Amino acid sequence: MAYSHDGFGLGHLRRNTNIAARFVRQRPGSNVLLLVGCSVGSFFGSQAGVDFIKVPSIVKVAAEDWHPLNLRISPEKMKGLRASMIQKAAEVFRPDLFLVDHVPTGVWAELLPTLQMFREREDPPRTVLGLRDIVNAPDTVRELWRRENIYRAIRNHYDEVLIYGCPSVFDTASQYGLDVEFPGKITYCGYICSDEPHKTRKQMREELEIRKDKLVVVTAGGGRDGYPMLQVCLDALQLFGQDPPCEVILIAGPLMDPEQKARLQIQAEGLKVRMLSHVFDNLNYMNAADLVITMAGYNSLCEVLRLRKKSLVLPRAGPSAEQIMRAKYFAERGLIDMIHPQDLSPKLLAKRVMAALERDDYPVDDEAIQLDGAARAAVHLSELLGQRVYESAA
Known part of the structure; x- marks a missing residue:
């Protein structure tokens, strides 16, 4: 069983779905139940042995502040609803392993009842925390984790910590004090990229009927926070006039607010740009590009690295330092180019x-x-389970 709170973008869900896909291929007969809060939980397709339970959606409105996305109920009531659904699913499914992405105790500590239930079982599941490369500025994370007793929660409830990054880029364990608090519990897996097949650059450009020599693809990832970035991209495109040096495809993303999409459509009127609400094959569009313009979310940059695409990255300014930090470290290694949000203008x-x-x-x-x-994480999780026998899907 795997949990992702999905309070903002698609990153948490995407990491868990990639790991789940690898895991069931590696261990035939196994099953993975994903607990997701994202309304596009099935956006990434399905496969035998993997399924979703959708809990009511939330949205991150500020640092450590979540509200119900659609339901008109209080955060306290939403917490109780989500926590009870998660616990009941875990009680019935009885997982051999529980993988949690990013938030050790869940939003509003909604995982604590389930984690405590696991501890009281005679045959408790192995519990694993998965962390992306960069959570926030180190001082901010350390202070928050001390204040919210996160270090204690990890110590009491988790057997292992997987880090989805590389220490040569950012030493997550050292920067956040995990190496001192939990020696022997930490494994770096590398970056989690989708391994889904994609079309060749030539094939996709033919399908898109690209006429000019150069193609720029602008993608906002999930799109929840992509409106300001796409707005400035359209402002920049306007400066090129009616004869831009390239063709431009702009992809808003499935999570962008419909009103924001409508405003972008109005802004794009008269410009030489193809604007798409969202696509199911983002990799194909990126692979067709000569230049990708994107933000510095985990998924977006992993896709850029996988495709070895030239990219101009526009990290968001906040609410955390995550994107600016990731863009900075990647740019220093010559993997991307970036514009700092303080410098960004059309x-x-x-x-x-x-x-x-x-x-x-x-x-x-x-x-x-x-x-x-994803492959490394799946191997490690499989090794944690040893030779446990799974109930047949038949």
Whole structure:
């Protein structure tokens, strides 16, 4: 069983679905039940042995502050609803392993009843915490985890900590004090990239009927926080006039607010741009591009690295330092180019797009960057379970 709170984007869900897909292929006859809060939980398709339980959706409105997304109920009532659904699912499903992404105790500590129930079982499941490469600024994370007793929760409730990143890029365990608190519990898996097949650049460009030599694909990932970035991209495109140096495809994302999408459609009127609400094959569009413009979310940059695409990254300013930090560390290694949010303007963006289209000095080859994190995580989880026999799906 795997949990992702899904309070903002698609990153948590995407990591768990990638690991689940690898795990059931590796251990035939096994089953993975995903607890998800995202309304597009099935957006990534389905496969034998993997299924979803959708809990009511929440949205992150500020740092450590979540509200119900659709239901008109109080956060306290939402907490009770989600916590009871999670606990009941765990009670009936009786997992041999419980994988939690990013939030050790869950939103509003909603996982604590389930984690406590596991401890009281005669045959408790192995419990594993999965952390992305960068959570937030180290001082901020350490202070929050001390205040919220997160270190104690990890110590009491988790057998292992998997880090979905590379210490050569950002030493997550050291920066957040995990190496001192939990020696011997930590495993770096590398970055988790989708291993789904994608079309060739030539094939996709033919399908899209690309006429110009250069194609720029602008993607906001899930799109929940992508409106400001897409807005400035359209402002920059306007500076090119009616004869831009490239074709442009702009993808808003499945989680963007419909009113924001409508405003972008109005802004795009008269511009040489194809604007898409969302696509089911984002990798194909990115692979067709000469330049990808995106934010610095975990999934987006992993896809860029997997495809070895030239990218101009526009990290969001907040509410955490995660995206700025990730973009900075990747740019320092020559993997991407970036514009800091304090410097971002339509004029500068247009200038940097023109320059990026002509550059051939990045992305560099970086053998220290491991992109097989899903496979490594699945192997580690399988080893934790040893030779347990699974109930047949038949």
